[in-house]
Amino acid sequence: MGLLSKKDQKLILDPLADDNPITIQVLGICSALAITAQLKASIVMTVSVIFVLGLGNVVISLIRNIIPSKIRIIVQLTVVAALVIIVDQVLKAFSYQLSKELGAFIGLIITNCIIMGRFEAFALGNGPWKSFLDGVGNALGYGVILIIVGFFRELLGSGTLLGFKVLGDPIAKTGLYAIGYENNGFMLLAPMALIVVGIIIWVQRTRNKALVEDH
Amino acid sequence: MSNRTDSNSYTILFAVGMVLVVGALLAFVASSLRPKIDENKRIEKQQNILYAMGVNENDESSAIFISDAEVAEVFEKYITKQLVITDGTNVEESNDAYLIDVKKEQSNAKEGKERKLPLFVGEKDGKKFYVAPIRGKGLWDAVWGYVAMDANMVVQGAYFDHKGETAGLGANIKERFFMDDFAGEHLKDASGKFVGIAISKSNADPLNNDKTDNEVDAIAGATITGDGVAAMIKSELKLYMPYFNTLKK
Numbered sequence: 001m002g003l004l005s006k007k008d009q010k011l012i013l014d015p016l017a018d019d020n021p022i023t024i025q026v027l028g029i030c031s032a033l034a035i036t037a038q039l040k041a042s043i044v045m046t047v048s049v050i051f052v053l054g055l056g057n058v059v060i061s062l063i064r065n066i067i068p069s070k071i072r073i074i075v076q077l078t079v080v081a082a083l084v085i086i087v088d089q090v091l092k093a094f095s096y097q098l099s100k101e102l103g104a105f106i107g108l109i110i111t112n113c114i115i116m117g118r119f120e121a122f123a124l125g126n127g128p129w130k131s132f133l134d135g136v137g138n139a140l141g142y143g144v145i146l147i148i149v150g151f152f153r154e155l156l157g158s159g160t161l162l163g164f165k166v167l168g169d170p171i172a173k174t175g176l177y178a179i180g181y182e183n184n185g186f187m188l189l190a191p192m193a194l195i196v197v198g199i200i201i202w203v204q205r206t207r208n209k210a211l212v213e214d215h
Numbered sequence: 216m217s218n219r220t221d222s223n224s225y226t227i228l229f230a231v232g233m234v235l236v237v238g239a240l241l242a243f244v245a246s247s248l249r250p251k252i253d254e255n256k257r258i259e260k261q262q263n264i265l266y267a268m269g270v271n272e273n274d275e276s277s278a279i280f281i282s283d284a285e286v287a288e289v290f291e292k293y294i295t296k297q298l299v300i301t302d303g304t305n306v307e308e309s310n311d312a313y314l315i316d317v318k319k320e321q322s323n324a325k326e327g328k329e330r331k332l333p334l335f336v337g338e339k340d341g342k343k344f345y346v347a348p349i350r351g352k353g354l355w356d357a358v359w360g361y362v363a364m365d366a367n368m369v370v371q372g373a374y375f376d377h378k379g380e381t382a383g384l385g386a387n388i389k390e391r392f393f394m395d396d397f398a399g400e401h402l403k404d405a406s407g408k409f410v411g412i413a414i415s416k417s418n419a420d421p422l423n424n425d426k427t428d429n430e431v432d433a434i435a436g437a438t439i440t441g442d443g444v445a446a447m448i449k450s451e452l453k454l455y456m457p458y459f460n461t462l463k464k
Contacts, residue, residue, distance in 0.1 A: 068226040075233060082237045086244050093248040096255035 004133075011133040015141030017208075021114045022145040023201045024211065028114040032146055033193040035102065039162050042150030044098055046143030048091075048106065050136055052083045053115050057135030059083075060123035067124075076119045077110070084109045114142055149196045157187030258283050260313050261290040266374045267361035268293065268337045268344040278374075278391050296336040301329055303457035317350045317359070332454055337363070344371055347455055351447025354439040355379045358388065362452060364402070366462045369426075370412070373397040375444060385440030396423045396431040402452060404429060409456050411449030414441035 004012070021027045035041045059079050060067075067075050088106045091099035099106065109115065118138050123131040154160055159167040159177075168175015186192055205211045220226075262280035265271065270293050272279040281289050297312035312333040324330035337344040343366065350359040360375035375388040387393055397412065404410045405427065415430040416438065423431060433441045 066220060066229070068220045068229050070221070070226050071230060074230075078233060078237055082241060085241055089244055089248050089252070092255065093251040096252075096259065 008130070008133055011130060012137040012140070015134075015137040016144055017141075017204070018211065020141045020145065020204075021117075021138050022142055022197065023204055025114075025117075027117055028112050028142050029194075029197070031108055031112055032142075032149060032197060033190045034108070036146055036149040036153050036193050036196075037157065037188045039147065039150040039154045040098075041102060042143075042146040044102060045109075046139070046146055048087050048109060049112065049114070049142060050139040052080065052087060052109055053118060053135040053139040054132055055135075056080055056083055056115060057118055057123040057131035058128045060119045061126060061128040061131035064124050072124070073116075073120075076116060079119075080110050080115050114138055145197065145200060148200060149193055152196055153187045153192060156184050157192075159183045257314065258286055261286045263361045263374050263376070264313060264335050264337075264346050264348075265290060265293060267346050267363040267372045268339060269363070269372045270337075270339060273391070276391060278389070278394070293337045293339055294335050295338050298334045298336065300332040300334055300455070300458050303454075304461055306458065315348075317348050318357075321350060330454075332458075334455065334458065345455075345459075347452060349447045349451035351443050351451065353377050353380045353388075353443040354385050354437075355381070358440065358443050358447065360444070360447070362397070362448065364452075364459075366459065368402040368409070368452070368456075368459050370397045370400045370402060377440070380440050381437070384434065385437040387434050387437060388440060388444055393431075393434055399426040400431060401427050401429060402448075409453050411452065412445060414445040416441075 015021055018024065022029065022032055031045065035045050056079050060076060063075075084106065087109070088099065091102070091106065118135055122134045126134070151161070154162075155166070159165060165175075167181065168177045220229075262271075262283075265281055265286070266278065270289060271281060280286070294313075297309055299307045299309050299312050299315070301307075313335060315331055315333045317333075320330045320332070333348060335346040337346060344363045345366070346361055346363045348359070348361050350357065352358065356378035358375065358377045358380065360373060362373045363371040365371055373394050375394055377386060377388060380386045380388065400412050400423075402409060402411060410429050413430045414433045416433045418428075418430050418432045420428060420430065421432045
């Protein structure tokens with residue numbers, strides 16, 4: 001990280017742990033529930049959000065001085081919507097099956113609160129380079145949680161990771177299944193995503209007491 | 216902020232400029248990717264048709280198509296004839312029948328114009344399959360599929376897909392546990408009358424052992440999607456009855 005100053009490093013690293021958009025800011029929960037039944041979908045969503053948020057932050061930052069303040073929310077929405085449509089079209093052209101699986105969720109990036117939140121809270125007041133780092137950092141922080149949740153949901157729910165049968169074959173009863181292990185179908189349903197996110201929040205705040213809010 | 220960006224005329228000008236720039240950009244992206252996307256859709260159609268007649272790479276639980284790279288060749292091998300049916304019994308052969316847009320034909324029919332019905336005749340292990348595309352409405356948006364039948368209109372296999380049904384509920388129509396139930400189901404009742412296949416919540420046969428009851432088990436929580444699938448099977452496949460009647464003679 002010699003390339004980045006201390007401040008810049010903070011922009012990338014903070015959202016990964018102590019200022020995580022999902023577990024600390026509690027933003028972007030909806031998509032964290034919806035698409036984490038499979039690890040692959042989590043990874044693709046992460047990459048898409050990195051692209052949209054990194055680039056979106058730069059665009060907003062570049063035009064921050066000429067955006068009329070009266071319509072700035074609409075301008076922000078237009079920028080996200082345009083970027084999301086581009087992601088959607090590119091996926092349809094180059095990864096058709098995946099775009100079908102993600103389907104509506106790609107469109108839902110537009111309403112991902114993290115994106116509008118970072119535009120409004122950071123990009124409108126900072127230069128393009130810093131905004132880019134902030135965007136990538138927050139998208140990564142979001143992605144880390146998505147991937148952790150996706151990992152456990154796919155492993156415990158389907159017994160696979162990225163589609164590979166890592167625990168053996170549930171029909172032929174090989175591997176773990178030979179000694180009576182069963183997949184937990186409940187892991188594939190949305191409520192379990194919330195519980196996994198809850199466990200991550202619990203672990204994180206136990207390790208770092210400074211994160212616990214006083215009430 | 217400076218006064219300059221606060222004025223009404225500036226705001227309007229900015230909005231107009233933004234719309235023009237963004238519009239042009241999106242139009243450019245959409246039109247430059249169009250051929251690639253169309254190609255993907257064409258490949259998908261071939262994969263769907265082959266899937267319905269049992270040419271696929273399914274493992275024990277998930278639905279897996281013939282790969283993109285091989286599908287053109289496999290399609291050529293298994294699909295022996297592509298027919299376009301008009302007026303119920305008027306049959307023409309056409310190698311591009313699978314490109315017929317069912318949605319367009321449906322709206323043609325609504326306007327009183329002639330509707331072209333594509334039917335794909337396939338052969339696998341010495342058995343003949345008749346695959347028909349169907350299209351209808353689910354809860355949120357379109358549902359469609361391909362149904363493979365034998366000459367007596369007994370379903371041999373089916374593939375369903377949807378545009379925006381609820382994940383985990385209606386979206387399950389494209390899961391194996393639902394699609395596989397259709398294999399062997401009769402579309403006609405004992406007297407030979409076309410009745411379709413109902414997707415039944417009160418089905419007394421959840422294991423689907425009775426193939427002549429014209430019913431399969433519904434998906435819990437997906438009543439309207441299921442009704443939509445049943446309705447499209449009934450209304451769309453009925454149109455093929457006259458053609459299948461000619462096969463018997």
